Amino acid sequence: MLAQNGIPTPADLAGVLPPADRLAQGPVAIAECYQNIPCDPCYHSCKQGAIREFIDINERPQVDFEKCNGCGTCMSRCPGLAIFVVDATYSDSEALVKIPYEFLPLPEAGETVTAINRAGQAVGEAKVIRVQNTRVQDRTAIVWLAVPKELMMEVRHFNVKGVR
Amino acid sequence: MKHREIAIIGGGPAGLAAALRAANLGARVLLIDRSDYLGGQLIKQTHRFFGSKEQRASERGIDIARELAAGVTANEKIQVMTEATALGYYEDGVLLVEHHNKITAVKPDRLIIATGGAEKNLMFPNNDLPGIYGAGAVQTLVNVFGVKPGKKVLMVGAGNIGVIVSYQLLQAGVEVAAIIEAAPRIGAYWVHAAKVVRAGVPIYTRHTIKRAYGEQEVSGATIVQLDENLQPVPGTEKDIDADVICLSVGLTPLTELLWQAGCQMIFVPELGGNVPLRNEFLETSVPGIYVAGDVAGIEEASAAMMEGALAGLNAAASLGYTSESLASDRKNVLAQLAGLRSGPVGEKIRKGLAQAML
Numbered sequence: 001m002l003a004q005n006g007i008p009t010p011a012d013l014a015g016v017l018p019p020a021d022r023l024a025q026g027p028v029a030i031a032e033c034y035q036n037i038p039c040d041p042c043y044h045s046c047k048q049g050a051i052r053e054f055i056d057i058n059e060r061p062q063v064d065f066e067k068c069n070g071c072g073t074c075m076s077r078c079p080g081l082a083i084f085v086v087d088a089t090y091s092d093s094e095a096l097v098k099i100p101y102e103f104l105p106l107p108e109a110g111e112t113v114t115a116i117n118r119a120g121q122a123v124g125e126a127k128v129i130r131v132q133n134t135r136v137q138d139r140t141a142i143v144w145l146a147v148p149k150e151l152m153m154e155v156r157h158f159n160v161k162g163v164r
Numbered sequence: 165m166k167h168r169e170i171a172i173i174g175g176g177p178a179g180l181a182a183a184l185r186a187a188n189l190g191a192r193v194l195l196i197d198r199s200d201y202l203g204g205q206l207i208k209q210t211h212r213f214f215g216s217k218e219q220r221a222s223e224r225g226i227d228i229a230r231e232l233a234a235g236v237t238a239n240e241k242i243q244v245m246t247e248a249t250a251l252g253y254y255e256d257g258v259l260l261v262e263h264h265n266k267i268t269a270v271k272p273d274r275l276i277i278a279t280g281g282a283e284k285n286l287m288f289p290n291n292d293l294p295g296i297y298g299a300g301a302v303q304t305l306v307n308v309f310g311v312k313p314g315k316k317v318l319m320v321g322a323g324n325i326g327v328i329v330s331y332q333l334l335q336a337g338v339e340v341a342a343i344i345e346a347a348p349r350i351g352a353y354w355v356h357a358a359k360v361v362r363a364g365v366p367i368y369t370r371h372t373i374k375r376a377y378g379e380q381e382v383s384g385a386t387i388v389q390l391d392e393n394l395q396p397v398p399g400t401e402k403d404i405d406a407d408v409i410c411l412s413v414g415l416t417p418l419t420e421l422l423w424q425a426g427c428q429m430i431f432v433p434e435l436g437g438n439v440p441l442r443n444e445f446l447e448t449s450v451p452g453i454y455v456a457g458d459v460a461g462i463e464e465a466s467a468a469m470m471e472g473a474l475a476g477l478n479a480a481a482s483l484g485y486t487s488e489s490l491a492s493d494r495k496n497v498l499a500q501l502a503g504l505r506s507g508p509v510g511e512k513i514r515k516g517l518a519q520a521m522l
C-alpha cells in the first residue's frame with residue numbers, strides 16, 4: 001500500500017493503466033500519480049492536450065490515451081518522476097519502457113542494466129536503447145529500456161551494473 | 165540610526181518575494197539575512213518543486229533561489245545586507261542588526277519578519293553520538309558543500325523532507341538503509357516516496373528509533389515497531405547498521421524576534437508550534453510588523469513566496485504606495501494561496517491557519 005510502504009497495489013495500478021488495445025497501438029504515457037496533491041506541470045507540458053486540464057490543482061492527472069502519442073515531454077517536467085512511457089509494440093518479445101532518471105552515471109545506449117520494479121527489487125535485465133538528456137529536460141534524463149514484454153508493467157527503475 | 169521604509173528579515177523565498185513586490189510598488193527596502201547568501205532553504209533543494217505554473221512548479225529550488233536573488237540584487241530600491249543577524253526589535257521601533265561584529269540600529273517604518281523555521285529534535289538514548297544529524301544539516305553538507313556525511317544512513321521521518329533528503333543522499337552515492345516513520349502513514353507525497361522505494365530504500369511506517377549505539381561515534385540503531393497507541397511492540401526490535409542517523413521530524417517556526425517584539429503568539433501544532441496571530445494582510449498584533457513564510461506556520465516554498473508577495477504588497481500599500489493593478493495583484497496572490505491549500509494535503513494548514521487569525 002502506497003501510504004504504508006510507498007508501493008502501489010495492483011488495484012492502484014489498474015486505475016491508471018491504458019487499455020490493452022491502446023497499448024497494442026504503440027507508445028503511451030502512464031501517470032503513476034495516485035494522490036490528490038497541489039501539482040499540475042504534466043498538464044502544462046503536454047502539447048498534444050492529452051492530459052486533461054486541472055480544474056482544481058489538487059486533481060489527479062487523467063491521460064487521454066487516444067490523444068497521447070507517447071512523446072515523453074511530460075516525463076521530465078513531472079516533479080514526482082511519476083510518468084512513464086510504455087511501447088508494447090517495440091518488438092515481438094520486447095517492450096520499451098521509458099524511465100525518468102536522475103542518478104549518475106547515466107548508462108549508455110547498448111549497455112545491459114539490472115531492471116528494478118516498484119519495490120526496489122531486481123526482476124531481470126534490460127538493454128538501454130537510448131538516453132535522452134537535452135537542455136530542455138533540465139537534468140532529468142529519460143532512459144529507454146528494452147525489457148521482456150511480460151515485465152513492461154513491472155520495470156520502473158534500473159541499476160547500472162557495478163554501481164550500487 | 166538608519167531610517168528605512170521597509171526592513172525585511174530573512175532572505176528565503178518569503179523575504180525575497182516580499183522585497184521584490186514592495187520595491188516594485190515603489191518602496192525602499194532593506195533585506196537582511198544572517199547567511200552569506202540569499203535564498204534560505206531553497207539553495208539546497210536540487211529537486212523539482214510541486215505547485216502550479218505561477219509558483220514555478222517543476223523548477224528546481226536552487227534555480228528559483230538564483231532567479232529571485234538576481235532580481236533582488238539588481239533592484240536599485242532594495243539594499244541587501246547579508247551576514248547580518250537581526251537581534252531585536254524594540255518598542256521605539258528600532259531594529260538592532262549585528263553585521264561583521266558591529267551593531268547597527270535601523271528604524272524601519274514597516275517590518276516584515278520572514279525568518280523561516282528550525283528543525284525539531286528527537287529524544288532517544290545516545291542521541292548525542294557523533295554521526296546523528298538533522299536532515300537540514302545533511303542536505304547542506306551534501307548539496308551545498310559537496311561533502312558526504314557518511315556511508316550508510318538511517319533516516320528517521322518519512323515526511324517530504326526525510327524522503328527528499330534520502331533521495332538526494334542516493335544521488336550523492338550514499339546508501340540509505342531505511343526510512344522509519346512513527347505514524348501509520350507516509351507523510352511525504354507518495355510520488356516522492358515511490359521514487360526512493362524503487363531506488364531500493366524501504367520505508368517502515370509505525371516504527372521508531374529505540375536507541376542509537378556505537379562507541380566513539382554512531383554505528384547503528386535499534387528500531388522498534390509501534391502499536392496503534394504508539395507504544396513499542398515488545399520483541400519487534402531490529403538493529404540497523406548505519407554510520408549516520410538523520411533526523412527529519414519536522415520544523416518549528418523561528419519566532420524569537422516576534423516574541424521579543426511583543427507580537428501575540430499562539431501554539432498551533434498544525435503549523436509546527438508557536439506562531440504569531442495575524443490578520444488577512446499578514447500583519448501581526450503589533451501594527452507595522454508583518455510575517456510571511458515558515459515563521460508564520462511551517463508550509464512550503466510555494467506558499468512562502470505567495471505570503472511574501474502578499475506581505476510585501478501590503479506593507480508597501482500601507483505606506484501609501486499603489487499601482488493600478490494593486491487590488492487585482494492582491495486578489496491573484498490570495499487565490500493562488502487558497503488553491504495551494506485547498507486539497508486534502510492542505511487540510512492541516514487550513515485547520516492551523518483558522519486558529520491563528522487575529
Ligand SMILES: Cc1cc2nc3c(=O)[nH]c(=O)nc-3n(C[C@H](O)[C@H](O)[C@H](O)COP(=O)(O)OP(=O)(O)OC[C@H]3O[C@@H](n4cnc5c(N)ncnc54)[C@H](O)[C@@H]3O)c2cc1C
Pocket residue numbers: 173174175176177178179196197198199203204205206209212213214248249250251278279280281300303324325326328329418421456457458459463464465466467468
Ligand atoms: C528538504 C526540503 C525539501 C523541501 N521541498 C519543498 C518542495 O518541494 N516544495 C516546496 O514548496 N517547499 C519545499 N520545502 C520547504 C521550503 O524550503 C520552505 O518552506 C521555505 O524555504 C520557507 O521559506 P521562508 O522564506 O519562510 O524561510 P527560509 O527559506 O528558511 O528562509 C529564512 C531565512 O531567514 C534567515 N534568518 C533567520 N533568522 C534570521 C535573523 N535573526 N536575522 C537575519 N536572518 C535570519 C535565514 O538565514 C534564512 O535565510 C522543502 C524544505 C526542505 C528542508
Ligand code: SF4
Pocket residue numbers: 028029045046047048049050051063067068069070071072073074075085
Ligand atoms: S507522452 Fe507526450 S503526448 Fe503523451 S501525455 Fe506526455 S506529453 Fe502528452
Ligand code: SF4
Pocket residue numbers: 031032033039040041042043060061077078079080081082083355
Ligand atoms: S506533474 Fe507528476 S506529480 Fe504532478 S500531478 Fe502530474 S503526474 Fe502527478
